Amino acid sequence: MDLNEAVSKKPVNLEEALRKCGFGMFNYIFISLAGGLMACAFLELTSINFVLSIAQCDLNMSTREKGFLSAIGYVGVILSSHLWGFLADTKGRRATLIPSLIIAFISTFMSSLANNFWLLLFLRFANGFFISCASSTTFAYLGEFHDNNKRAKVLMIASIIYSIFNVLLPTFAIVTLNQDWSFYVPLIAVTYKPWRLFLLICGLPSLLCALVMIVLIPESPKFAYSQGDEPETLKILRRIYRLNYRKSILLYEVKSIVKDDEFNSRVQARPKGFLNFMWSQSLPFLKGHHLRNIMTASFIQFSVCNAANGFWTFFPEFMNNISTWKESSRDSATICEIYNTLSVHNNQTENVLKCKQNHELSTYAHIYEVVIIYGICYLIMSLLINWTGKLYLIIAIVLPAGISALLLIFIKVPTFSTYLYLVLLLSGLTISVVNASTVELFPTKMRAMAVSISMMMGRLGSTTGSMVIGLVIDKHCSKTFLMPMFLLIISCLLAFTIPNINKRRN
Template identity: 40%
Template sequence: MDDSIERIPEPKPITYQRSVSFDEALSMTKFGKINYILIIISGTILTSVLLETLGISYVIPVAECDLLLTTKEKGVLSAVAFAGIIASSHLWGFLADTLGRKKVIVPTLILTFTATVISSFTTSFWIITILRFFAGFFISGSSATIYAYLGEFHNKRDGSRAIMGASFVFGMGCLLLPGIAFSVINQEWEYAIPFMNIIYRPWRLFLVVCGLPSLVCAFVLLKFPESPRFVLNQGDVDKTIETIQWMHTLNTNGREAKLRISSIRDEVEAQQTKFRRSESSDTKGITALMKLMWNQTAPLFMTPYLNNTVIVCILQFGIYLTSNGMYMFFPDILNRVAEIQESGLNRTTICNAVYTTQVNIRMLETNLSQTIPECNQKLDIMAYEHSFILELLYALGFAVIGLIINAVGKLPILVYVFVSCGLSAILIIFIDIPLLSVWLYLILLTCGFCISVVNAVTVDLFPTTLRAMAICISLMFGRLGSVVGANMVGLLLDTQCELTFWISGVSLILCGMLSFFIPNIYKRSTSEPRASVSSR
C-alpha cells in the first residue's frame, strides 16, 4: 500500500528563465551593506594616496636637520612620490585590466605600507628619496584601479553616486590629515636606536601613521571577491553569479530568498576580451607580455576611443596643474601675506606681498653661512589651520556633489567648478584685500572637486576591458600636471607671480569649455534617474 502512495514532488527552486543582463543582475542585489563598505574602503584608499604624496609636506620642515636637507633636496623629496606614480601608472593599468582589479590593489597596498615604514628609519636623503619613490610607485596601483573596482560592483544608476560617495569619504579623510599631523608631529619626545644610529622622532612616527590606512584596507579587501564585471568578461559566468548572490545575501541580511539566476548575457566587451586573449595566445614570454600591453593600450589611442582619451587626459592635466601645483606653495604664500600684514600694510595684492618679502628672503639666503640654523621640531599652528579649512571645503563639496550628481548631471558640475575656480585665480591678481585674496586662493584650490567627476566620466566612456587602463593613463597625465605645475610656480612665482595665476585661471576656464565636448555628456546628465536617499 505504501508503494501505491504517490510521492509529492519537491518544489523546484524559482529561477529567472530569461537571460538577465549584468546591470539587471546587479540591481537585484539591492544597495546595502556591501556597497557601503566598498565605498568606505575606496575612500580610505584614496585618502592613503593623499597621505603618501602630500603628507610629506608636513615632514620636510621638521626633518631638515635629521636628514641634512638643502632647499633643492626638499623640492626633490616633495615631488618624488608623484614621479613614482607617473612611472607606474601604465603598468598598473595594464595589470588591472588583464590580471584583475583585486590582484593589483591588495599587493600594492601592502608594498606601499612596507616602503613607508622602512623610509621612517632612514637617515640618508637618497635612501628616503628612493623609498618615497617606491611608495608612490606602489600606491599608484590602487589609487586608479579602485575606481574601476568600486564602479563594477554597482549598476549604471548607482555607479556615479558610489564614486562620489568614496570621494566624500576621501574628503573626510583629508579633513583629518592636519589634525593627525598636529597630534603626532607636535609632540615632544625622541627615542634613540643605537644599533641603527638614528633618533626616532615624531615625524618618523607620522610617516608610519600615514601608511596604516593602506595596510588596513588591504586586509579588509582580502574578504572581498574580484570585480564581478571583470570576472564576467573573463568568461567565468558561474563565479560572477556566485559573487552577485553573495552581495544579495549580505545586503539583505539573508531575509530574502537566494537569488536564482540561470545565466548572465555575455556582453560585447567580453567577446572583445576573448578575442584579444586569443590574439596573443600563440606567443610566450616577454613577447607575449609586450603584445598584451600593446593590445591593452593601443585601443585607447585609436577610434572610437581616441577622442575620449584625449579629453579626459587634458582635463586631468589641467586640474592637477592647479590643485596640486599651486597647493605646494600655498603655505609659503600665506606666510608672506601674514608677514606683510604684520608690518602694517593691510592693502596689497598677493603678488605684491610675494615681491616685497622676496627681498628679505634673499638677504637671509646671503647671510645663511653666517648663522646657525635652528632645527624646528614643530610646525606653526597657522599651517594646520589653513590646511584644515581647505580640507573642510573639500569634504563639504564632495558631499554636495555626491547628492546632486544624478539630479543635475556631470556637465553642469564640471563647468561650474572649472569656471568659478578659474575666475577666482584671475581675481586674485587684482584684489588688494589680503583676507579676500586668501579665500579666493582657497576656492582656486577646490578645482580638485573635478578629479572624481572626471573619473566618473571615464568609467562611463570606456568598456570594462579598457576602463582601469584609461583611468590610470588619465591620472598619469594628471600627476604630470602636478609636476609641471609645481615647477612652473617655483620658476615664476618670485619674478612673474601674476603669470602663475593667469596660467591657472585660463587653463581651468578652457577645461570648462572642453567639458562640453565630452561624448554623450548631455544624454547622461539628463537621462540618469534622480538619486534617492532610501536607495543608499
Template identity: 40%
Template sequence: MTIPVKQINDAELPTQTSSSINFEDVLAETKLGKFNYVVIIVSGLVLATTLIETLGISYVLPVSNCDIMLTTTEKGLIKSIGFIGIIISSHFWGFLADTSGRRKIMAPALFSAFIFAVISSFCTNFWMLIIFRFFTCFFISAGSATIYAYVGEFHCNKLRSKAIMAASTLFGIGATCLPLLPWLILNEKWSIEIDAINITYKPWRLLIIIYAIPDLICSILLWILPESPKFLLSIGKKEETLSVLRTMYSFNTGKSKHDFPVNTLERCFEKNHTIKKLPPSLNPVIKLLKIIQSQTTPLFSIKYLKSTLLASTMQFIIFFTMQGLYVWYPYILNTLNEFEKINPNNSSLICEIMSFKENKIIFNGYQKDSEIKCQEDFEIKTYITSLILEIFYVVGFTVIGFSINIIGKTYILLIILSICGISGLLCNFITSPTISGYFYTILLAGGITVPVVNAATVDLYPTNLRAMAVSISLMFGRLGSVAGSNMVGFLLNVNCRMVFYISGCSLLIAAFFGFFIPKPKENIVI
C-alpha cells in the same frame, strides 16, 4: 509555511538584442544597500591613502631639516619623486588591473606601499629617502586609478557617478588627516636615540608611519571584499560573477542568496578586448610589453582618441595646480603666518613676502643670522587654514555627489574651475597676508573636480579599457604635479607672480575644455 520567491530567468529581463541581456539590469537587481556602502567606504579610504602618501611629505620635509640637512633643490626632488613613482607605474598597474583583476592587484600593492613607507621613516640621508619614497608611491599608484573602476563596477549606470563622488567625499574626510596629524604629532617635543642604526627618532619620523597605516588597513579590507562582478563577467567567469551578485543582494536586502531573482548569466555578455596570442618562445619582457601595447592601443583609436586626450589634458592641468602647488602649501602658508605674526600691521603681496623669505631677510627688514635655526613645527594658524581646505573638499565632494546628475559634469567643471582660476589670479593683487592665504586655498580647491573628470572617463569606456583609461589620464595628471611643483620651486625665486598667473589661467582653460567632454552612449556595454 514558505513564501514562494519568483525566479527571473534571463529571458524575462530587458534585452539589448534578441541574443543577449543587459548586465546593467542584472546588476540593478542587487539593489542599493549595505554592501555598496562598504565598497564606497573602502574606496574612499584607498583614495585618501594616495593623497596622504604623495602630499603628506609636504608637512614632513620642512621639519626634518634638523636631522636630514636638505637643500631647497633636494626638497623639491623629494616632493616630486612620489609623483614620478606614480607616473612610471600607472600604465603598468592599469594594464594589470584590466587583465588580472582590480582587487587582486590593489591589495598586495598597498601592503607593499606600507612596508616601504615604514622603512622610509628610518632614512638618514637624501638618497635613502628619495629611493624609499619612490617605491612607496610606486606601489600606492595601484589603487589611485584602479579604485575608480572598482567602485564604479559595483553600481549600475544610474548610480555610478554618485558612487564615485560618494567615495571621493570620504576621501576628502580622510584627507583632513593631512593637517590634523601633523598638528597632533609635530608640536610634541620628544626624541628617542636608536644607537643601532645611529638615528634620533623624532615626531616627524613617526608621522610618516602614521600616514602609512591606512595603506595596511586598505590592503586587508580589499582582500576581504570580492572582485568586481563586471570584471569577472568580462573574462567569462559567469558563475563567480553570479556568486558576487548573490552576495551583494543578500547583504543589501537581508534575504538569502538563493532568493536572488536571477539564476543564470548564460545569455549575459560583457565586451572584452581579446589579446593576441604571442609565440611561447618570445622573450617574457618583450611579450609583456606587447600585451601592454595591445591593451593601450584601443584608447588611441579613432573611437576613443578625443576622450583620452581630453581627459588626460584636463587631469594634467588640474593636478598641475592642485598637487603641484599643494606640495609648497604648508611652506608658503606658514611663511605668510610668520610674517603676519611679526608684522601685524604690515600689508604686503604674497610674492613680496615670499621674496623676503627666499632672500633670507627677516620680516622686519634686517638680515638673518648666518646660522639659520632649523624649523621643527608650524604656526597653529597654518594647521587651521590647511584644515579649512580639507573641510572644503569634504563639503565640495558631498554637494557634487548630490548634484552631479542634476547639474551635469560639464557645468560643475565650468563653475568650480572658473572660481578657482580667478582666485589664483587675485592672489597677485591682494595685500593682506590672511586674505591672500585664503584665496591661495581656494585656488587649490580646484582639486575637487578630479573625481568629476574620473567619473566622466569611467562612463566613456567599456570594462576592459576602463582602468587603463583612468590610469593613463591620471598618469598625465601626475606629470602635471611634477611640472607644477618644480615650476613653483623655480619661480618662487625668479618670478613669483607668474606662479599664480599660470595656475589661474590654466584652470580657466580646463573649465573651457569641460564643454568638449563627449556624452556617454546610453546603450554602451559596461
C-alpha cells in the same frame, strides 16, 4: 534543503543577479572602504608635504630637494598607472590591490626610518609606485559590484566619503607634528622625531584597508564572469547576498547566469604581451576627433593638477610663514616677500630663521578649510552638474583660480593672500568634472583608457608643478604664480571646444 530546489532554474543576466543580491551591509562596508582606498592614496602622496619644512634640517635638504621629494611620489604614480590597469584586468582587482597596499605601507614604514635624502627619495618613489594601484583601480572595482541603476550614485557617495576621510591628514598632523620629543635609535643611526611618526601613521590606513579586503571583500563578480568562471561568480554573489539579507545562501534565487558576449571575453580577446595590449588600446586615440578630445582633456587635467597639487606642496610652508609674519606685527607684504624673508636656505651661510620644529596652529586651520571646502563643493557639484551643465562649472572653478594666481603676485595683505591661495587650490575640483565629460566623449571600449591617459597627464602636471616650484621659488617666487595663471586661463578657453560640454540633463 537542496540548493537546486531553493533557487530559480532559469538563468539570469549578471545585472539581474547583482540586483537580487540586494543593497545592504556589504555595500555600505565596500562603499566606505572605496572612499578609504582613495583617501589612502591622498594620505600617502601628500603627507610628505607636511614634513618638508620640519625635516629639512635633519636631512640637510635644500628647497630644490624638497621640491623633488614632494614630486617623486607622483612620478611613481605616473610610471605605474598602466601597469596596475593591466594587472587588474588580467589578475583581478582584489589580487592586485591587496599586495600593492601592503607593499605601499612597508615602503612608508621604511621611509619613516630613512636617515638621508636619497634613501627617503627612493622610498617615497616606491610608495607612489605601489599606492597608484589604489587610486587607479578603486572606481572600477567598486562599480562592478553594483548594477547600472546604482553605479553612478554609489561612486558619488564614495567620493564624498573620500573627502571626509581627507580630514584625517591635518588631524594626524596636528596630533603628532607639534609634539616636542625625540630619541636616538643607534641600530640604524636615526634620531626618531614626530615627523617620522607622522609619516608612519599616514601609511597605516593602507595596511588597514588591505586587512579589511582580505577578511570581507571578495574579487569582483564581473571580473570572475569575464574570465569565464561561472561557479566563482555565483560564489561571490551568494556571499554578498548573505551579508545583505542575513539569510542563508541557499535562499539566493540565482542558479545560473546567462553567457553573453562579455562572458570569457577578456580571456579570448587579451593580446599577447603587455606592449601589444597597450598599443591596441592606444591606437584609436591617434585618429580624428578622438585625438582632439583626448588632447583637450589631457591639457586641462595637466593644468588643474599643476595648479592644485603643485602648489599644495608648499601650502603648509606658505601658511606657516604668513602666520609667523602676522604674529610679529610686521608691515604689509606679498606672499613671496614673506616667503623670501622667512624661509630657511640651507645653502646660505646666514639663516634668517631657525629651522622649524613644528607648524603654527593656524596652518592646520587653513588645511582643514581646504579639506572641508572640497567636501562641500563636491556635494554641491553633484547636485548642480546636471542642471547647469559642465561648462559653467569648469568656468566657475578655473577662471577665479587663474585670476587668484595673478593677484597673489601683487596683493600685500597677508590674510587676503591666504584666501587667494585657497581659491587657487580649489582648481582641483575641475578634475572630476573633466573626468565626467571624458566618459561621455568616448565609446565604452575606450572610456577607461581615455580617463587613464588624461589622469596620467594630470599626475604629470602635479609632478611638473612641484618640481618647477622647488627649482625656482627661492630666486623667482613671483614668477612661479604665472605658470598656473596661464595654464588655467588657456584651459578655461579650451573648455568651450569640448563637444556637448554645455549639455544639460533633467
